[in-house]
Amino acid sequence: TLKAGTSASVLDLYNTNTSANTAELDSTSSDGAVFRLKQGGTTKVEFTSHDTSVSYINTGNFAVGATTSADAKLMIAGVASGDYAVKIDNDQNTNSIYIDHDGVTSSETIFIEAPTNTTGNVIRCTSADALTTGGMLYLESGSTSDSGRSLLHVEQSAGSGGSGTTVAKFKSTGGYTDAPNVVIDTDNTACTSLYIDSEAATGIVIDIPSPAST
DSSP states (O other): OOOOOSSSOSSOOOOOOTTSOSOOOOOOOSSSOSSOOOOOSSSOOOOOOOTTOOOOOOSSOEEESSSOOTTOSEEEOOOOTTOOSOOOOOOSSSOSSOOOOOSOSSSOSSOOOSOOOSSSOSSOOOOOTTOSSOOSOOOOOOOOOOSOOOSSOOOOOOSSOOTTOOSOOOOOSOOBTTBOSOOOOOOOTTSOSOOOOOOOSSSOSSOOOSOOOO
């Protein structure tokens, strides 16, 4: 049993050997923890390392706010009200999130399952006011496969109801004659540039209300 003395630390290990571990714990237990940290005050558990060093857990899964992470390398649960589950503060000219997803065929790289949003957006980007020649969304595919697919698919799938849903909306308060709000640039001579399949028996296929053109 170690009890606090006059110093700030109950146990202080200092190692001057740059190639040796300061402490090593090895256990043959299949159920018990190799090392357990538990605090009862206001100061939380803290890990620090040298600025240029790499800290890692070389195997297994890791859980924060949960006691198990059986189906994910990183599991985050028990998020407090008003907090983010993940927050990234990146001040460098680098990608804040980089995903290298090799070997995937039929699974999604990013999947959001059954969100319970009602008045909030599932995905939102706002106040991108520093843009000059950059954009807010860029999607590119160089696949040479002739299989049918849609590079962008937006669908309102409710069989009934949802009558107030606009599937896609584009609004611009700027722009000029050389920068229209919607551009369709088709370089394939055998491709249809615009195709409309409308089942509206009494509705309007194309409606241009009160254009202000002079």
